[in-house]
Amino acid sequence: MNNEVTKEIALLLQNLGVEKNDINWGTQLTILAAIIIITYLCTKLFRHVVIPLIHKITARTKAKWDDYLFNTEMMKAFSRLIPPIMLYVLLPFAFSNSPQLLNFSLKVCLMYLDIVTILLVGTFLNSLYNISNEHEKLRNRPLKGIYQMIKLITIIIGIIILFSIILDQNPTNILAGLGASAAVLMLIFKDSILGLVAGVQLSANDMLRPGDWITMTKYGADGYVIEVSLTTVKVQNFDKTITTIPPYVLVSDSFQNWRGMRETGGRRIKRSINIDMNTIHFCTEEEIQAFIQKGFLDKKTDTSEKIVNLAVFRSYLLNYLNNNPKVNKDLMIMVRQLQPASEGMPLEIYCFSDTPDWIPYETLQSEIFEHVMAMAPEFNLRLFQRPAGTDLQS
Structure with a gap:
């Protein structure tokens, strides 16, 4: 191939009136300098004329993807292809009389072209990642790990091609040699391979x-996912510390994702208080009349049937929750008894706040149970708690 190119160049030089034997080192250096100047001018022309023109065209379009695909970084990476391509084409004119030097120069150009191509693919993948972050359906997908894996594959292929240029070998021969050490390569890139598979499954x-x-107690993670990459998932905990978890662990182990709670628009309140069972009794006539006067019972209530004060309290609390503007009425609201225990009768409040935000949720929960504890004596009920030293002293 090089011999054919050299013959064509020699023929071209003869047509221009330059004999092959007349080309000395001075002529070669002059031609080389001219080639370098032409390459430099073409690169500058592309960067200062073509790139601004492309930016003006993309700025006029309504689509956003072209702004990312033809951004400054992408166009600079593309301009790096110009010098090795032009030098590869023009260098035979300078070194037509020096085949060994020409062969070495062309190898250097190919190596340079291989490196800048790897950089171009990396920049292109960064642009694709930015485009996917702007897309409504793709922005919430953990695609960073997949893009990183494609970059890694590109780098590996680029290195193989680079060695094939240096050694004058077919890339397939080098790949065949690497196949024999596949087990070693899999051991080296184990985390990357597992991370890629896990990223695909998570997505x-x-x-x-x-x-x-997410919450993953085993790894001390309780906070918001800030990054999903090829080898790590970064979680910012509520104390502002960062926990890193391997992606494949999220597939093999269980973790709790609170996204459903946020999408529902409410956060569950599920807490109980213990009622002293000695204070649970049938209401007397005086208690029933007092409950009616206070609005805890309807005036039309059949007083001939026995009424338990705890049942009146449960009914009151259910009505209180249904009328609380901070409680989500579209989700379950319930007041129920749990299994009696040595600490008393657990009375559980089960409802949802109207917002998933933490501070309003905790405020509502506190308000509800402050009200429950303050109202229990109104129904002649007493809350159970273990006696303290002051209780024994009194």
């Missing part, structure tokens, strides 16, 4: 998105 099954609140 396909919609198990995890950046911004999700």
Whole structure:
């Protein structure tokens, strides 16, 4: 191939009136300098004329993807292809009389072209990642790990091609040699391979998105996912510490994702208080009349049937929750008894706040149970708690 190119160049030089034997080192250096100047001018022309023109065209379009695909970084990476390509084409004119030097120069150009191509693919993948972050359906997918894996594959292929250029070998021969050491390569890139498989599973099954609140007690993670990459998932805990978890652990082990709670628009309140069972009794006539006067019982209530004060309290609390503007009425609201224990009769409040935000949720929960504890004596009920030293003293 090089011999054919050299013959064609020699023929071209003869047509221009330059004999092959007349080309000395001075002529070669002059031609080389001219080639370098032409390459430099073409690169500068592309960067200062073509790139601004492309930016003006993309700025006029309504689509956003072209702004990312033809951004400054992408166009600079593309401009790096110009010098090795032009030098590869023009260098035979300078070294037509020096085949060994020409062969070495062309190898250097190919190596340079291989490196800048790897950089171009990396920049292109960064642009694709930015485009996917702008897409409504893709922005919440953990795609960063997949893009990183494609980059890694590109780098590996680029290194193989680089060695094939240096050794004058077919890339397939080098790949065949690497196949014999596949076990070693799999051991080296074990985390990357597992991370890629886990990333695909997390994305396909919609198990995890950046911004999700997850809890994984085994690894000390309780906070928001800030990044999902090829080898790590970063979780910012509520104390502002960062926990890193391998992606494949999220597939093999269980974790709690609170996204459903946020999408529902409410957060569950599920807490109980213990009622002293000695204070649970049938209401007397005086108690029933007092409950009617206070509005705890309807005036039309059949007083001939026996009424338990705890049942009146439960009915009151259920009505209180249904009329509380901070309680989500679209989700379950319930007041129930749990299994009696040595600490008394547990009375559980089960409802949802109207917001998933933490501070309003805790405020509502506190208000509800402060009200429950303050109202219990109104129904002649006493809350159970273990006696303290002051109780024994009194």
